[in-house]
């Protein structure tokens with residue numbers, strides 16, 4: 001059976017945190033079941049931060065190192081930088097001609113983020129910012145992806161992509177499949193909310209053991225469990241959400257929590273130990289790779305070449321059905 005194709009991307013917008021690491025873990029698992037295309041979407045980073053572009057090359061390099069050291073395999077997956085495949089811009093432009101403004105304006109995250117970034121003093125009332133989900137649509141459909149790993153809050157973006165695909169098919173000809181979501185669980189921040197630097201609840205990916213242990217100690221637990229002798233509910237505990245990712249003996253821990261045979265302090269200690277060990281391996285691989293910048297460039301160039309071949313074929317088809325060839 002032919003494998004389906006997945007596209008996903010991440011903005012090189014600064015330092016990685018454990019929430020990003022979890023997204024990566026999901027991507028890594030998908031590598032065996034799908035043909036995966038993963039992009040460092042540098043143009044997306046400009047949609048909300050276009051004034052100072054001096055950090056972009058360094059951030060791209062950082063992100064590529066994070067991805068590879070975590071376990072993305074450039075032989076199994078296509079790994080590349082979005083701006084190295086110019087077809088993304090061409091398709092974005094063509095889609096922008098036929099997408100009603102109201103479709104973009106009603107994306108739930110648009111107004112919230114506009115307000116949030118405006119409050120931070122950013123001049124963000126731009127076409128690029130409004131057109132962010134349009135560019136995302138171009139990214140996905142350029143590769144005719146059948147599926148996209150997404151978090152719950154990104155579902156409206158994917159629904160918009162599907163609407164744009166249907167409009168394109170009605171106006172010209174069906175060229176693109178409608179991608180399905182693959183819901184990916186996310187790691188919460190230490191306070192139980194979505195992990196985000198703006199909430200100050202993140203655990204940095206590069207955290208040293210002391211910092212990691214300190215952040216784990218601050219994690220909220222089952223609020224009903226006041227005394228060590230109270231049975232706990234791991235399903236509503238942030239610490240346990242992390243155990244599910246880092247501890248192979250997660251079922252045992254859940255049992256101990258439910259029958260109150262482990263206290264939260266010890267439970268957190270066990271988690272911190274697992275995280276320190278896992279991250280020590282990843283950080284070690286990252287250190288080795290960071291000493292080989294040419295190899296990194298080679299991997300990204302190889303990925304861009306493979307991505308470009310698929311993108312060029314799609315664009316030939318698009319131009320033909322739009323009478324632009």
Ligand code: SF4
Pocket residue numbers: 221222225232233234237238239240256257258262263264265267268
């Ligand atoms: Fe959470 Fe562990 Fe405490 Fe249970 S024992 S509430 S899983 S920290």
